[in-house]
Amino acid sequence: MSATAATPGRRPPHTPLRGHVRRAVGRDHNPLCRPVDRAYSRLVAGAALTALAAVVLAVLAALLVHGAETDDARNVARHRHVVAAVTTGPAQSDDSRAGSAREHAPARWTYPVGPGAGDVTVPEGTVTGTAVQVGLDDDGRPVGAPRSGELIVTDAVLVGLGTVSVLGSASAGWFALCRHRLDRRAERSWEDAWERVEPRWSGRR
Structure with a gap:
């Protein structure tokens, strides 16, 4: 037996994708190719198309997120006005947990619609009477x-990677299940053929 012969009941190993595609579309006329081999090639070709579709969908999802967040940031920027304010109290943390604390302080400011006051985000250690910059909307709140371009790109990349991960995992599970069924089918086909051939080959009646 040749060293490159396939194991009975199994698919020939290391078939290139182009070979699977030819077999899947019926352009492989090898007389030794069994129906189960053609079914496996269709499975491989389908998996390749699914992987390509997952990448395309991930890119589209990332572009949609990037576009939506960019439009939102532009809208916020159009209605955001930076004014000078003065803190009327020291900075305090809104969360004592390490790594998640944000400093804020009460402050006063003057705005075209009238004076205003409220809590604003400030640098750590800000004391009373410190001049700070405050962003206000059209109503003075x-x-x-706006989200920075770097954060928007990061969000888009994470959405794209998440889409590929979810679709890829689902595709891999589907491929593994179908492959297992085809392996079982190939083994049963080989056993049936052997039962017919073995008596004539061995001379057993």
Whole structure:
């Protein structure tokens, strides 16, 4: 037996993707190719198309998130006005847990619609009477800064990676299940053929 012969009941190993595609579309006329081999090639070709579709969908999802967040940041920037304010109390933390604390302090400011006051985000250690910059909306209420381009890109990349991960995991599970069924089918096919051939080959009646 040749060293490159396939194991009975199993698919030939290391078939290139192009070979699977040819077999899947019926352009492989090898007389030794069994129906189960063609079914496996269709499975491989389908998995390749699914992987390509997952990448395309991930890119589209990332672009949609990037576009939506960019539009939102532009809208916030159009209605955000930075004014000078003075703190009327020391900075305090809104959370004592390490790594998640944010400093804020009461402050006063003057705005075209009239004076205002409220809690604003400030640097750590800010004391009473410190001049700070405050972002206000059109109604004079404190608002945060628009999301930066770096954060928007990060969100888009994370959405794209998450989409690929979810679709890839689902595709891999589907491929493994179908492959297992085809392996069982190939083994049963080989056993049936052997039962017919073995008596004639061995001379046993």
